[in-house]
Amino acid sequence: xxxxxxxxxxxGLAMRNPVMLAAGILGVTGLSLRRVAEAGAGAVVTKSIxxxxxxxxxxxxxxxxxxxxxxxxxxxxxxxxxxxxxxxxAKEGDVPVIASIFGPSEREFAHVASVMEGAxxxxxxxxxxxxxxxxxxxxxxxxxTAGVVKAVKKSVGIPVLVKLSPNxxxxxxxxxxxxxAxxxxxxxVNTLRAMAIDTETGRPILANRVGGxxxxxxxxxxxxCVYEVSRAVGIPVIGCGGVVDGRDxxxxxxxxxxxxxxxxxxxxxxxxxxxxxxxxxxAYLERKNHRSVSEIVGLxxxx
Amino acid sequence: MSxxxxxxxxxxxxxxxxxxxxxxxxxxxxxxxxxxxxASPGQFVMVWIPGVDEVxxxxxxxxxxxxxxxxVKRLGEATAALQSLGRGGILGIRGPYGRGFTVATGDxxxxxxxxxxxxxxPLVERLAGxxxxxxxxxxxxxxxxxxxxxxxxxxxSAVDGRVVAVTEDGSYGVRGLATGPVREALGERRFDVVYxxxxxxxxxxxLQLSERHGVLLQASxxxxxxxxxxxxxxxxxxxxxxCRDGPVFTGEQLREVTGEFGVFRRDADGRxxxxxx
Numbered sequence: 001x002x003x004x005x006x007x008x009x010x011x012g013l014a015m016r017n018p019v020m021l022a023a024g025i026l027g028v029t030g031l032s033l034r035r036v037a038e039a040g041a042g043a044v045v046t047k048s049i050x051x052x053x054x055x056x057x058x059x060x061x062x063x064x065x066x067x068x069x070x071x072x073x074x075x076x077x078x079x080x081x082x083x084x085x086x087x088x089x090a091k092e093g094d095v096p097v098i099a100s101i102f103g104p105s106e107r108e109f110a111h112v113a114s115v116m117e118g119a120x121x122x123x124x125x126x127x128x129x130x131x132x133x134x135x136x137x138x139x140x141x142x143x144x145t146a147g148v149v150k151a152v153k154k155s156v157g158i159p160v161l162v163k164l165s166p167n168x169x170x171x172x173x174x175x176x177x178x179x180x181a182x183x184x185x186x187x188x189v190n191t192l193r194a195m196a197i198d199t200e201t202g203r204p205i206l207a208n209r210v211g212g213x214x215x216x217x218x219x220x221x222x223x224x225c226v227y228e229v230s231r232a233v234g235i236p237v238i239g240c241g242g243v244v245d246g247r248d249x250x251x252x253x254x255x256x257x258x259x260x261x262x263x264x265x266x267x268x269x270x271x272x273x274x275x276x277x278x279x280x281x282x283a284y285l286e287r288k289n290h291r292s293v294s295e296i297v298g299l300x301x302x303x
Numbered sequence: 304m305s306x307x308x309x310x311x312x313x314x315x316x317x318x319x320x321x322x323x324x325x326x327x328x329x330x331x332x333x334x335x336x337x338x339x340x341x342a343s344p345g346q347f348v349m350v351w352i353p354g355v356d357e358v359x360x361x362x363x364x365x366x367x368x369x370x371x372x373x374x375v376k377r378l379g380e381a382t383a384a385l386q387s388l389g390r391g392g393i394l395g396i397r398g399p400y401g402r403g404f405t406v407a408t409g410d411x412x413x414x415x416x417x418x419x420x421x422x423x424x425p426l427v428e429r430l431a432g433x434x435x436x437x438x439x440x441x442x443x444x445x446x447x448x449x450x451x452x453x454x455x456x457x458x459x460s461a462v463d464g465r466v467v468a469v470t471e472d473g474s475y476g477v478r479g480l481a482t483g484p485v486r487e488a489l490g491e492r493r494f495d496v497v498y499x500x501x502x503x504x505x506x507x508x509x510l511q512l513s514e515r516h517g518v519l520l521q522a523s524x525x526x527x528x529x530x531x532x533x534x535x536x537x538x539x540x541x542x543x544x545x546c547r548d549g550p551v552f553t554g555e556q557l558r559e560v561t562g563e564f565g566v567f568r569r570d571a572d573g574r575x576x577x578x579x580x
Contacts, residue, residue, distance in 0.1 A: 059349075
């Protein structure tokens with residue numbers, strides 16, 4: 001076969017390429033997820049969905065900072081039952097649809113998980129790491145994380161990913177407990193807790209004052225997390241944080257990620273970013289004489 | 304432009320340099336901002352009222368001398384707070400964002416309903432300046448709410464143009480809905496383009512009329528917005544993001560989303576709400 005093969009299988013999810021849409025980006029409606037699939041993403045992750053409708057915080061919910069964005073949307077979502085029909089629409093996009101879910105308790109996490117599985121979601125990503133909503137910050141604790149993973153695994157048969165927080169002292173400890181509890185994969189990482197203040201008025205700009213930092217500003221932190229976590233666990237790791245081009249993606253793969261997620265870059269590269277990143281990975285593989293993505297996953301671990 | 308132009312998405316703090324009461328419920332706030340003064344009619348800004356909210360607003364003025372304006376109808380807490388600002392009041396501005404109107408050549412029909420005249424007034428001025436033959440239909444519930452009627456008359460005074468005022472209660476001009484005179488105008492003459500902004504049901508009707516008469520349409524839409532830069536997904540209609548792919552859409556694009564256009568919008572939580580008939 002000519003050229004490098006971009007297909008990957010991550011935690012039981014078969015993807016045509018390793019470039020996924022990150023949670024929280026354009027994932028409110030089935031049709032927008034489908035558009036991302038048409039734009040070339042290997043898989044899409046939905047907005048985080050909880051057990052009941054949530055309005056989220058007032059604006060400003062997003063502000064640009066040096067090399068990234070701060071956001072505090074407050075997990076707005078229509079609730080699992082209402083969102084089920086959007087998953088059905090998203091499924092027509094012909095790439096795996098992974099439902100990002102959250103809940104205030106193990107029981108509600110498990111409930112949302114089974115509603116999403118029933119709607120046809122191919123996998124789940126547990127949001128235990130939202131840095132600005134207490135309801136989804138269980139990931140601070142390895143024990144709470146393990147409890148949620150166990151409860152969800154008991155209620156569904158589809159692959160379960162856990163999105164980890166960088167806002168912890170020891171991310172490896174959380175990762176290990178998630179793996180022991182049965183997680184099929186780990187996404188590293190959610191946004192970094194951060195804030196911005198307007199100097200004219202002295203006011204924090206985000207209505208919630210504190211939010212999560214994303215974009216190129218967090219990439220070195222995310223790469224380090226992927227490197228440490230992927231060396232410590234046996235399940236696949238998905239890199240997330242500041243991927244803008246193929247080289248960024250390759251950096252995550254070398255660090256030990258089996259796939260990457262793209263979010264903020266959509267703001268300044270548009271939806272073509274998915275195809276550009278995928279083709280960037282392909283060009284790298286070919287230049288380095290590799291035939292597949294898996295050949296370079298974790299290559300940097302040897303140094 | 305740098306590779307990562309996101310620091311530009313931080314609000315630029317500006318002071319209100321002037322205010323003007325346009326109608327009993329509508330007020331214009333003028334401010335000085337370099338980037339906004341280079342915007343196209345139809346583009347919008349995210350306006351931060353510190354301590355209150357941040358809302359999307361179409362620019363109603365973008366002058367080469369650096370002055371820009373937003374024209375605000377009192378609808379809720381944020382718009383009331385905006386209206387309460389006087390000269391010297393402080394605002395944060397992000398943008399301009401989105402795709403504005405494309406200035407076409409030939410004969411243009413401009414249809415504004417209520418506050419929908421805000422982005423259309425600077426468009427009419429551009430069209431008149433470009434030598435386009437313009438017919439404007441300005442609609443409102445009652446005479447006192449006819450927005451920018453005098454402004455568009457002034458813009459068209461020196462060129463080949465016509466302005467029709469329509470009020471639902473018949474207190475001024477033609478009685479009824481804007482679609483009435485629009486239907487007539489389309490029957491009388493061949494237009495090259497219809498520009499519109501206003502209640503979505505009105506624009507939905509204009510989509511049908513423009514299709515029937517084989518005229519191109521450009522319509523400015525409104526949806527609940529958060530990020531303004533095409534990533535949060537709050538303002539989606541079909542697969543389109545109003546903040547990035549719009550707010551001005553072509554009739555062709557709107558025909559792809561007829562299941563949503565004029566039918567429902569999404570609330571802050573993403574649930575569907577039927578649009579008023």
